[in-house]
Amino acid sequence: MNFEKIKQARYILEQTSHSLKVQALNAMADNLLSCKDSILKANALDLQNATHLSVAMRERLALNESKIELMAKSVQEIASLPNPLGQILKGWQSESGLRIEKVSVPIGVIGVIYESRPNVTSDSASLCFKSGNVCILKGGKEAKESNMSIAKILQDTLKKFSLPSECISVLQDYSRESVLEFIKQDKYIDLLIPRGGEGLISFISQNATIPTLKHDKGVCHLYIHKDSLLEEAIKIVINAKTQRPSTCNSIETLLIHKDIAPSLLPLLYSALKEKGTQIKASQGVQELLPERVEDLESEDFSKEYGDNILNIAIVEDLESAIEHINTYGSKHSEGILTRDIRSAEKFLNEIDASCVYLNASTRFSDGGEFGFGAEIGISTNKLHARGPVGLEGLVTYKYKIYGDWQVRG
Amino acid sequence: MNFEKIKQARYILEQTSHSLKVQALNAMADNLLSCKDSILKANALDLQNATHLSVAMRERLALNESKIELMAKSVQEIASLPNPLGQILKGWQSESGLRIEKVSVPIGVIGVIYESRPNVTSDSASLCFKSGNVCILKGGKEAKESNMSIAKILQDTLKKFSLPSECISVLQDYSRESVLEFIKQDKYIDLLIPRGGEGLISFISQNATIPTLKHDKGVCHLYIHKDSLLEEAIKIVINAKTQRPSTCNSIETLLIHKDIAPSLLPLLYSALKEKGTQIKASQGVQELLPERVEDLESEDFSKEYGDNILNIAIVEDLESAIEHINTYGSKHSEGILTRDIRSAEKFLNEIDASCVYLNASTRFSDGGEFGFGAEIGISTNKLHARGPVGLEGLVTYKYKIYGDWQVRG
Numbered sequence: 001m002n003f004e005k006i007k008q009a010r011y012i013l014e015q016t017s018h019s020l021k022v023q024a025l026n027a028m029a030d031n032l033l034s035c036k037d038s039i040l041k042a043n044a045l046d047l048q049n050a051t052h053l054s055v056a057m058r059e060r061l062a063l064n065e066s067k068i069e070l071m072a073k074s075v076q077e078i079a080s081l082p083n084p085l086g087q088i089l090k091g092w093q094s095e096s097g098l099r100i101e102k103v104s105v106p107i108g109v110i111g112v113i114y115e116s117r118p119n120v121t122s123d124s125a126s127l128c129f130k131s132g133n134v135c136i137l138k139g140g141k142e143a144k145e146s147n148m149s150i151a152k153i154l155q156d157t158l159k160k161f162s163l164p165s166e167c168i169s170v171l172q173d174y175s176r177e178s179v180l181e182f183i184k185q186d187k188y189i190d191l192l193i194p195r196g197g198e199g200l201i202s203f204i205s206q207n208a209t210i211p212t213l214k215h216d217k218g219v220c221h222l223y224i225h226k227d228s229l230l231e232e233a234i235k236i237v238i239n240a241k242t243q244r245p246s247t248c249n250s251i252e253t254l255l256i257h258k259d260i261a262p263s264l265l266p267l268l269y270s271a272l273k274e275k276g277t278q279i280k281a282s283q284g285v286q287e288l289l290p291e292r293v294e295d296l297e298s299e300d301f302s303k304e305y306g307d308n309i310l311n312i313a314i315v316e317d318l319e320s321a322i323e324h325i326n327t328y329g330s331k332h333s334e335g336i337l338t339r340d341i342r343s344a345e346k347f348l349n350e351i352d353a354s355c356v357y358l359n360a361s362t363r364f365s366d367g368g369e370f371g372f373g374a375e376i377g378i379s380t381n382k383l384h385a386r387g388p389v390g391l392e393g394l395v396t397y398k399y400k401i402y403g404d405w406q407v408r409g
Numbered sequence: 410m411n412f413e414k415i416k417q418a419r420y421i422l423e424q425t426s427h428s429l430k431v432q433a434l435n436a437m438a439d440n441l442l443s444c445k446d447s448i449l450k451a452n453a454l455d456l457q458n459a460t461h462l463s464v465a466m467r468e469r470l471a472l473n474e475s476k477i478e479l480m481a482k483s484v485q486e487i488a489s490l491p492n493p494l495g496q497i498l499k500g501w502q503s504e505s506g507l508r509i510e511k512v513s514v515p516i517g518v519i520g521v522i523y524e525s526r527p528n529v530t531s532d533s534a535s536l537c538f539k540s541g542n543v544c545i546l547k548g549g550k551e552a553k554e555s556n557m558s559i560a561k562i563l564q565d566t567l568k569k570f571s572l573p574s575e576c577i578s579v580l581q582d583y584s585r586e587s588v589l590e591f592i593k594q595d596k597y598i599d600l601l602i603p604r605g606g607e608g609l610i611s612f613i614s615q616n617a618t619i620p621t622l623k624h625d626k627g628v629c630h631l632y633i634h635k636d637s638l639l640e641e642a643i644k645i646v647i648n649a650k651t652q653r654p655s656t657c658n659s660i661e662t663l664l665i666h667k668d669i670a671p672s673l674l675p676l677l678y679s680a681l682k683e684k685g686t687q688i689k690a691s692q693g694v695q696e697l698l699p700e701r702v703e704d705l706e707s708e709d710f711s712k713e714y715g716d717n718i719l720n721i722a723i724v725e726d727l728e729s730a731i732e733h734i735n736t737y738g739s740k741h742s743e744g745i746l747t748r749d750i751r752s753a754e755k756f757l758n759e760i761d762a763s764c765v766y767l768n769a770s771t772r773f774s775d776g777g778e779f780g781f782g783a784e785i786g787i788s789t790n791k792l793h794a795r796g797p798v799g800l801e802g803l804v805t806y807k808y809k810i811y812g813d814w815q816v817r818g
Contacts, residue, residue, distance in 0.1 A: 011735065015759060094780055098769055107791055108761070186614070190791050205595070209615060211792045232814040239816035326420065337814075348809045350424060352517070360507055360812025369817065370808075371503055382516055382599050382805045383620045383793040396791045399779075400757045403769025405641040405746075407648035408778065 001136065001171065003188040006109060009166035010134045014106055016163065018083040024161045025079035025126055029072040031153050032122060036068050042149035043118065050142050053116075060116045061143055071122045071150075074374070078126045081373045084391040085132050096409075099402040104395045106132030108190040111171075111182065113138045113204065115196040118146040124193070125154050125168045127376055131394035134167050136189065138182065141174040148172070183208035195377060198304075213393065216380035217304045218248030218332040220362045223321040223347065225338035226259040232359075233264065233337045234271050239361040240335070242275040245308040248378060249333045249355075249365040253301060253311040255321045261314050262288055272310065282313040301328040318343050322350050329353060332380060333362040354380070354387035410545065410580065412597040415518060418575035419543045423515055425572065427492040433570045434488035434535055438481040440562050441531060445477050451558035452527065459551050462525075469525045470552055480531045480559075483783070487535045490782045493800040494541050505818075508811040513804045515541030517599040520580075520591065522547045522613065524605040527555040533602070534563050534577045536785055540803035543576050545598065547591065550583040557581070592617035604786060607713075622802065625789035626713045627657030627741040629771045632730040632756065634747035635668040641768075642673065642746045643680050648770040649744070651684040654717040657787060658742045658764075658774040662710060662720040664730045670723050671697055681719065691722040710737040727752050731759050738762060741789060742771040763789070763796035 032039070043063040050058055090102040110133045112124040121137055128135035139147040148170065155165035171182060183192060186209045193213045194204045201216050222240055224233050240251045256264060265288040272279060280296040281289060300311050301324075315321045325334050335357035336347040348356045355365045365388055367375025372390030379385045385393035441448070452472040459467055499511040519542045521533040530546055537544035548556040557579065564574035580591060592601060595618045602622045603613045610625050631649055633642050649660045665673060674697040681688060689705040690698060709720050710733075724730045734743050744766035745756040757765045764774045774797055776784025781799030788794045794802035 011759070011761075014761075092780065094773070094778060096773065096778065098773060098778075100779060205618060211620065211790070213792075229814065235816055236814065243817060350420070352420075352423075353807065355808045355810060357810045358812055359814045360810060361816045363817040364503075364505065364507060364810065364812075364815070366817075369503060369505065369507075370509065371501065381620070383622075386805055387808050396795055398762065399764045399796050401764060401766045401769060401773065403767055403773075405638065405645065405768045406773070407644055407770045408652060408772040408775075 001169070001182075001185075001188075002166070003185070005164070005166045006134055006136070006169055006188065009164040010109055012164055013129070013134055013167050014132050016132070018085070020161060021130060021132075022079045024157060024163065025075055025130060027160065028122070028126065028154050028157045029075040029079070031157050032068060032072040032075065032150070035149075035153050036065060039063060039068055039146065039149050039153070040065075042145040045145040046143055053142060057116055057142070061118070061146070063118055063146060067119065071119045074119070075122055075126045078123075078130050078374045081130065081391060084130070084395050089397055096406050097404065098406060101400045101402075102397050103400055104392075105398050107394060107396050109134045109136065109188060110394065111136045111138065111189045111192045111210065113179070113183075113192065113194045113196070113200065115140045115200065116143050118143050118150060120195055121147045121150045122154065123374070124195075125151070127374055127391065127394060129167060131391050133394055134169065136169045136171055136182075138171040138179065144172070144174065180207060183210060186210045193376065211384075212381075213376070213385060213389070214380050215248075215377035217330050218250070218378075219253075219302065219304050219328060219330040220249060220251045220333045221253045221255060221325045221329055222251050222335045222337065222362065223255040223315070223318075223325065224257060224260060224264065225318060225336060225340065225343055226257040227339050228260060228337040229339070230264060230267065234268050236335075236337060236359075236361050237268060238271055238275060240363055241272070241310050242277060242308055243361075243363055246306050247363070248304075249362050251310070251335075251362055252303065252305055253313065253328070255313055255315045255324060256285075257318075257321075258284070258314050258316055261285070265289060265312075276308060278309045280309065280311045284314040285312045304330070318346060322347060325351055325353075330380065331382075332378070333357065333365040335360065335362050354378075410578070410591075410594075410597075411575070412594070414573070414575045415543055415545070415578055415597065418573040419518055421573055422538070422543055422576050423541050425541070427494070429570060430539060430541075431488045433566060433572065434484055434539065436569065437531070437535065437563050437566045438484040438488070440566050441477060441481040441484065441559070444558075444562050445474060448472060448477055448555065448558050448562070449474075451554040454554040455552055462551060466525055466551070470527070470555070472527055472555060476528065480528045483528070484531055484535045487532075487539050487783045490539065490800060493539070493804050498806055505815050506813065507815060510809045510811075511806050512809055513801075514807050516803060516805050518543045518545065518597060519803070520545045520547065520598045520601045520619065522588070522592075522601065522603045522605070522609065524549045524609065525552050527552050527559060529604055530556045530559045531563065532783070533604075534560070536783055536800065536803060538576060540800050542803055543578065545578045545580055545591075547580040547588065553581070553583065589616060592619060595619045602785065620793075621790075622785070622794060622798070623789050624657075624786035626739050627659070627787075628662075628711065628713050628737060628739040629658060629660045629742045630662045630664060630734045630738055631660050631744045631746065631771065632664040632724070632727075632734065633666060633669060633673065634727060634745060634749065634752055635666040636748050637669060637746040638748070639673060639676065643677050645744075645746060645768075645770050646677060647680055647684060649772055650681070650719050651686060651717055652770075652772055655715050656772070657713075658771050660719070660771055661712065661714055662722065662737070664722055664724045664733060665694075666727075666730075667693070667723050667725060670694070674698060685717060687718045689718065689720045693723040694721045713739070727755060731756060735759075735761055739789065740791075741787070742766065742774040744769065744771050763787075
């Protein structure tokens with residue numbers, strides 16, 4: 001990495017106007033479309049070398065025309081979002097008569113580390129570019145030809161706008177040593193965004209000296225209180241578990257108040273069966289089901305299945321539900337179904353999670369659903385940005401202080 | 410550390426009302442005053458064991474009646490600040506009809522690591538307590554009796570309000586191994602705040618796996634543009650360098666536009682001489698001074714003197730000043746003195762620092778001067794909190810989402 005050139009690029013990009021960035025992004029989208037063939041050719045090479053990968057991994061890696069069109073569309077959408085920079089977030093006059101403005105500015109240099117999906121290249125590059133940040137992309141080795149081909153198209157577009165190609169940089173050394181060195185460059189890189197599985201995230205957490213915006217695991221819960229509506233509860237459980245079981249905002253465990261379990265469970269059971277959900281049931285739940293299912297073991301409570309598998313357990317009361325969730329949850333998305341205001345507020349206040357839901361599916365934890373437009377991810381950080389993160393997670397602020405020749409007394 | 414008890418304390422504290430916390434804080438202040446003697450006794454023990462320390466270190470460590478009164482006053486002031494929790498920072502209705510509220514909540518458990526000043530014990534404990542966070546305090550070994558005595562008084566007050574004493578916990582093992590283990594407890598501790606010298610900060614940055622709110626070094630600059638007022642400029646330089654040279658917001662280097670240097674330097678020289686400032690001058694500056702001073706070496710540009718020493722250099726133009734500051738500055742506080750709007754805005758926009766000043770002393774970078782009330786420190790982080798940090802740097806947020814039984818389509 002030529003960090004000197006990256007630093008120069010960063011100062012140029014910070015001073016580039018929003019309208020020029022929008023033009024450049026739209027041109028990037030156009031060029032992705034017009035260079036479809038070269039991207040597909042590069043992708044074919046990756047796939048050719050990827051015979052050792054699983055079918056699922058190959059699917060993530062594989063591009064086709066419509067996937068490239070989606071990539072371009074996403075870049076256009078990012079172009080059309082409001083400018084996150086130069087916003088006066090707060091402003092006031094101090095006692096000494098200084099006018100203080102708290103203004104949003106780029107973070108600087110962002111390292112994005114990801115795995116096999118090539119679309120993350122154009123997504124991350126355009127989110128960073130839009131927010132005035134230089135990015136250094138480090139994709140998966142298995143996608144290197146595809147990623148380089150996409151990055152090259154974006155870099156060529158930058159040049160046409162007289163912007164340094166280092167605004168979108170690529171780390172091309174895929175060795176573990178090189179990555180380890182990369183995540184310790186806190187002198188040059190201001191933020192790391194790892195996008196990938198648990199292994200990647202934990203490797204980075206343990207070794208990076210650069211601050212990290214983590215998207216860690218989602219062990220989410222729904223708790224059905226004794227007074228919940230029945231049919232609506234079943235609809236929400238089905239949505240939260242089966243709509244897209246691989247997502248981090250799908251639930252892993254359903255907790256049911258003991259009073260409502262007898263009327264709810266038989267109905268819920270048939271609904272889940274219809275969706276092919278594999279149930280793991282506690283002893284109390286087993287007794288209320290029409291047939292025996294797999295037993296729920298206590299270690300299941302910590303698992304993120306990423307699959308159509310659901311733990312079901314009965315709790316004595318709201319307090320036990322809260323305690324259970326605060327013990328096993330990953331502080332991502334947690335919901336209660338109830339008609340009672342006091343129980344609802346107790347749950348929403350006492351659960352420690354980035355998103356707490358009353359009478360809605362946890363699947364709504366998403367930048368798009370929140371109305372943020374593009375999403376960088378769902379942060380499991382407690383600092384800086386928490387929950388679904390839009391462009392505003394990619395900016396910081398500075399204080400601009402306007403004096404009239406004051407000194408401190 | 411009994412992390413199980415700390416976790417329990419944390420949930421209790423999160424649900425404790427603001428008015429009870431205010432009462433407890435005021436009682437803590439009263440008890441610090443009424444237990445003055447026992448604090449002074451403990452402090453005498455520390456001083457007795459501290460024969461190996463420098464005079465400056467012993468001064469920091471030593472308490473007296475008026476210092477304890479200041480400690481108590483600071484706790485009272487923190488009690489009187491507005492509640493930083495439960496603020497609805499944003500609220501809106503999503504496309505699916507969900508009502509989303511972004512609400513400020515405590516971060517959780519905060520580790521504070523500091524050096525010899527015992528007042529940091531009561532300051533940090535009350536700031537964390539006010540913001541609903543459990544703190545774990547790790548002070549300097551040389552102050553252990555004083556710190557324990559202060560912490561004990563605060564803990565005894567907590568008990569009187571039926572709050573767990575673990576809300577204010579103390580790490581009593583001072584070995585390096587124990588600290589190293591402590592800063593890797595990311596499962597139990599949400600944030601680390603190191604308050605101390607460069608050595609401490611860099612040890613923590615390199616080794617902690619817990620996110621850190623850093624208060625790193627301040628290498629600050631003033632740049633005097635060619636059209637600056639003269640007398641006012643001298644007043645500001647004197648203030649920014651000599652009012653309290655040991656602070657991080659004092660300047661280390663003064664850059665002067667070549668056109669104004671001949672008229673400014675002789676006047677400035679006598680003003681600085683009067684204040685006993687030791688000047689290090691570049692070749693061009695030497696030529697304009699009435700007598701020879703120490704030569705400025707290029708490595709001086711990176712030093713944080715913390716003392717009444719000032720580098721002075723001449724620059725060709727505004728651009729060179731900006732480049733110099735972005736190269737050597739520590740992104741803390743940087744100022745320009747000018748009457749020209751365009752030059753001012755260029756400087757304020759292009760300098761990468763948490764506080765950028767027009768026509769004012771950098772010494773204003775301070776929570777109190779900004780109007781934040783109590784200050785946790787001046788953050789050199791780019792993420793989460795930057796610049797002077799008040800209580801709002803000790804909170805995070807959660808999304809409370811109110812549905813009407815919606816599922817995601």
